[in-house]
Amino acid sequence: MVLYEYPFNESIRTMLRLEHLFDRLGELIPRDSALDHHFALVTIFEIMDVASRADLKSDLLKELERHKALLNSYRGNPAISESALDEWCSASITPSPASTSSAARPAMR
Numbered sequence: 001m002v003l004y005e006y007p008f009n010e011s012i013r014t015m016l017r018l019e020h021l022f023d024r025l026g027e028l029i030p031r032d033s034a035l036d037h038h039f040a041l042v043t044i045f046e047i048m049d050v051a052s053r054a055d056l057k058s059d060l061l062k063e064l065e066r067h068k069a070l071l072n073s074y075r076g077n078p079a080i081s082e083s084a085l086d087e088w089c090s091a092s093i094t095p096s097p098a099s100t101s102s103a104a105r106p107a108m109r
Contacts, residue, residue: 011059014050021047 021043028040050056068089074080 011063014053014056014059015063017050018047021050 025040025043025047028036028043031037031040071085071088075082075085
C-alpha cells in the first residue's frame with residue numbers, strides 16, 4: 001500500500017483525486033444495486049468537475065512528455081528492454097491538432 005502524506009503540488013493532488021475517483025467508479029460499475037448506480041453517476045459528475053479545469057490537459061500532457069523523455073534516456077542501456085521502451089513510447093498520448101483547437105470543441109451553453 002502506498003501512503004501519501006500531503007502532496008504540496010496541486011497537480012499531484014488533482015491526479016491523486018482523479019485516480020481515486022476512477023478506482024471508485026470501477027468498483028461501482030459492476031454492481032447491480034440502484035444505490036450503487038446512483039453513486040456511480042455521482043462519481044462520473046465528480047470526475048467531470050475535476051477534469052473541467054482548463055490547465056489539467058496541458059499538465060497531463062507535460063507529465064507524459066517528461067516521462068517519455070526520461071524513458072527515452074534509458075535507450076542503449078543493456079539492462080533495459082528496447083522493445084518495452086518502444087511499446088510504451090509508441091502508445092503514449094499525443095494531442096491531435098483538431099483536439100486542441102477551439103473550433104473543434106462544441107460550444108457549451
